[in-house]
Amino acid sequence: MFTQEEIASFNELETSLYNYIAGNMDKVAYMRIRELADATHVSTTTILRFCRKVGCEGFSEFKVRLKMQLEKEKTTIPQNVQHTVAEFFERTLKGDVDEKIRHAAALIARADNVIFIGIGSSGILAEYGARYFSSLGKFSMYIKDPYFPIHSNLRDNSVTIALSVSGENESTVRHLNQRKQEGSTIISITNHKHSTIARISDVNISYYITEEWFENANITTQIPVMYALEAMAREIYALNG
Structure with missing residues (x-):
């Protein structure tokens, strides 16, 4: 979901935010922006800047992409x-x-x-x-x-x-x-x-x-x-x- 170029562009706070999201994708997909800010100890402004850096207009669009990624990664049963x-x-x-x-x-x-x-x-x-x-x-x-x-x-x-x-x-x-x-x-x-x-x-x-x-x-x-x-x-x- 995150490209190498996007990760390289993160500052210290954004990297901390990225690490939390990467380890808690299933939770973040259903959080409100204030809940994520409290959990990661960053401002909502930092979260919105992070979302724009990864190509999303805002946090709502970011969560949609996150849910799509989770759906894509669901374990499937291999065919016979x-x-x-x-x-x-x-x-x-x-x-x-x-x-x-x-x-x-x-x-x-x-x-x-x-x-x-x-x-x-x-x-x-x-x-x-x-x-x-x-x-x-x-x-x-x-x-x-x-x-x-x-x-x-x-x-x-x-x-x-x-x-x-x-x-x-x-x-x-x-x-x-x-x-x-x-x-x-x-x-x-x-x-x-x-x-x-x-x-x-x-x-x-x-x-x-x-x-x-x-x-x-x-x-x-x-x-x-x-x-x-x-x-x-x-x-x-x-x-x-």
């Missing part, structure tokens, strides 16, 4: 894995995903260099994808640092495969933009085709699974990504065989 698999088969495999996988595989098969990128759980799968492709004869690398130096020999006739559930990860977008400017063909696997990463890709494979969050962690199933990676690797093997 059979449900997510069924959703994937019903929504995705009835579409043109296999055709896109074959198109992507054809581009990768002709490439001299294949680089996977991704962050977080997508990064783990990117590393797995590089290993799986290499195991089936298409040597691939996984690079997680967008500033990692890539020799010009590895830029020629290259394919970059980006993995991202949201398709909006800033680090991945920045890395992808760099690779695109270097002339690499971009293939992405995302949850939606309208995301930034999907739109700047030459080929996008999207799988349309309901996103799941549990205690601020994105636990959206990665089964569709595994399917796409392994299907591509096997198609590439068949093409090169």
Whole structure:
């Protein structure tokens, strides 16, 4: 709810107020401004200044945002894995995903260099994808640092495969933009085709699974990504065989 820039701008009193709010969000959401002032030993003027610094017109708007944040952070029960698999088969495999996988595989098969990128759980799968492709004869690398130096020999006739559930990860977008400017063909696997990463890709494979969050962690199933990676690797093997 609070950005790093906002926190850095707080003075001593505002930092004290922030610390109280961060530790008592469920209480503050239903307090009156005078009650919060008494609890934190600051003036109502300080509270109003704090609210403006975090982009709210006043304390009432701040409490609305606070309640929305609390609602968003409510613990949810993860769906049964059979449900997510069924959703994937019903929504995705009835579409043109296999055709896109074959198109992507054809581009990768002709490439001299294949680089996977991704962050977080997508990064783990990117590393797995590089290993799986290499195991089936298409040597691939996984690079997680967008500033990692890539020799010009590895830029020629290259394919970059980006993995991202949201398709909006800033680090991945920045890395992808760099690779695109270097002339690499971009293939992405995302949850939606309208995301930034999907739109700047030459080929996008999207799988349309309901996103799941549990205690601020994105636990959206990665089964569709595994399917796409392994299907591509096997198609590439068949093409090169």
